[in-house]
Amino acid sequence: xxxxxxxxMATTKKTFMDLPREVFLMICAYLxxxxxTRLAHFSKDCYLAVQQPLYxxxxxxxxxxxxxxxxxxxxxxxxxxxxxxxxxxxWQKLTDAQLCARDIKKVTILVDAATNxxxxxxxxxxxxxxxxxSRASNNVNIELSLxxxxxxxxxxxxxxxxxxxxxxxxxxxxxxxxxxxxxxxxAPNWDVWDTCFSGSTFPDLKEIEIDTLHxxxxxxxxxxxxxxxxxxxxxxxxxxEDGAVSIPFYGLRKITKLSIKHNDLLTTSTLGNLFCSSIxxxxxxxxxxxxxxxxxxxxDYEDLSILLQRGLPLLQHFRFHLQRNxxxxxxxxxxxxKDTAEHPEWHLCNVxxxxxQKIKSLDLALPFACNRMFVPRTKQAPAALAERDWPxxxxxPYETLRERLLSxxxxxxxxxxxxxxxxxxxxxxxxxxxxDNQGDMMSWEIVSNRDKTASWHVSGFxxxxxxxxxxxxxxxxxxxR
Numbered sequence: 176x177x178x179x180x181x182x183x184m185a186t187t188k189k190t191f192m193d194l195p196r197e198v199f200l201m202i203c204a205y206l207x208x209x210x211x212t213r214l215a216h217f218s219k220d221c222y223l224a225v226q227q228p229l230y231x232x233x234x235x236x237x238x239x240x241x242x243x244x245x246x247x248x249x250x251x252x253x254x255x256x257x258x259x260x261x262x263x264x265x266w267q268k269l270t271d272a273q274l275c276a277r278d279i280k281k282v283t284i285l286v287d288a289a290t291n292x293x294x295x296x297x298x299x300x301x302x303x304x305x306x307x308x309s310r311a312s313n314n315v316n317i318e319l320s321l322x323x324x325x326x327x328x329x330x331x332x333x334x335x336x337x338x339x340x341x342x343x344x345x346x347x348x349x350x351x352x353x354x355x356x357x358x359x360x361x362a363p364n365w366d367v368w369d370t371c372f373s374g375s376t377f378p379d380l381k382e383i384e385i386d387t388l389h390x391x392x393x394x395x396x397x398x399x400x401x402x403x404x405x406x407x408x409x410x411x412x413x414x415x416e417d418g419a420v421s422i423p424f425y426g427l428r429k430i431t432k433l434s435i436k437h438n439d440l441l442t443t444s445t446l447g448n449l450f451c452s453s454i455x456x457x458x459x460x461x462x463x464x465x466x467x468x469x470x471x472x473x474x475d476y477e478d479l480s481i482l483l484q485r486g487l488p489l490l491q492h493f494r495f496h497l498q499r500n501x502x503x504x505x506x507x508x509x510x511x512x513k514d515t516a517e518h519p520e521w522h523l524c525n526v527x528x529x530x531x532q533k534i535k536s537l538d539l540a541l542p543f544a545c546n547r548m549f550v551p552r553t554k555q556a557p558a559a560l561a562e563r564d565w566p567x568x569x570x571x572p573y574e575t576l577r578e579r580l581l582s583x584x585x586x587x588x589x590x591x592x593x594x595x596x597x598x599x600x601x602x603x604x605x606x607x608x609x610x611d612n613q614g615d616m617m618s619w620e621i622v623s624n625r626d627k628t629a630s631w632h633v634s635g636f637x638x639x640x641x642x643x644x645x646x647x648x649x650x651x652x653x654x655x656r
Contacts, residue, residue: 203228288323298331351390374426384434432461443478496540543597549609
């Protein structure tokens, strides 16, 4: 026999709007923007209620979409019905204005110059669009990716002193078809480094990636070996650059992650301006300098050493890849050995050994390396050596090895040597023996391109040996290129 309460519940019509607001928003989180738009057409109350989840995270892939968003944010005269008292009681007595607030949390803007040829974009207008989004929301997180030839847009932003607030992450891939292989550092009257790091154009920037050779990350070489051999450039020393003066980059004070990949505008003078100025990037934890063809281990060893000395004590994650030397350049090894013998404080291997012990993740790819990169061997008891077994952390899947090691409390190290050891009386086997004995909770992967061998060393376990091609010719994931 049914009770009066059960009869009342049976006769009461329940609607989607009777759900608690937390449950409604949880359901909306699983809906696509297209589904949310359809839900908004169901009723005026639904239209009012989906405004927050619909605008919380916005993805923009075309300039016209950006203009449409700005136009919508400026058109605020919404005509909706009032929520009933019963519905408002379930929804924590929120007012109509609170329910329909378009508080944007995150905007991802990715525009490709190759697919946006019909909609020219002027720097002043673009700054106005970003400013409108910033003013419409409280502390919005804007991720901006410019793929292709957007040099003119960036020049306009810089010359007009326009500001793009709340852009927290910036990805620039300024290459593409028809671009000259190497830009002269003297030719442009526009400085990409001043635009990105002055602190005026991007005042809230925290993460940045700059690639001048490719139109998108997908165009980058797919393997480590291919990337190390591509896009070679004629070396330009800092003494050959005109007007190479140190500029204080105030924007570095907020940067937490800096990635400079396949960038033929990065020279030693730029490195000096970025890392040897009076502006200390105290919040910088992640630094990547990968396959920039203007950098040379032999000719720029002093400047690169200063970079390591300044950066290693600050960083938690450092990825530093230099390109291979061309064939027939055996004289470079003799010159590097001679110079580092005279100035051991500038020997890159010495700097890594002395300052790179506390860093969590260190990924190096150098033409020359030697056993000076490792701390001296310590004595181990014979019993401890006899009881060693294979590492309890699986090597595969290789793409997640670094993250799994770090989450388990290990320090991650990888060294790729392209050409040869950089010191006399140093053998590759000496490096393997030292890598096997670098202290507790330490992981070293040593790869020799010349000898076609590689090995993985985890403290307290037996080393694993394999072919170097398993690392150098393995296809890289898109985010690792």
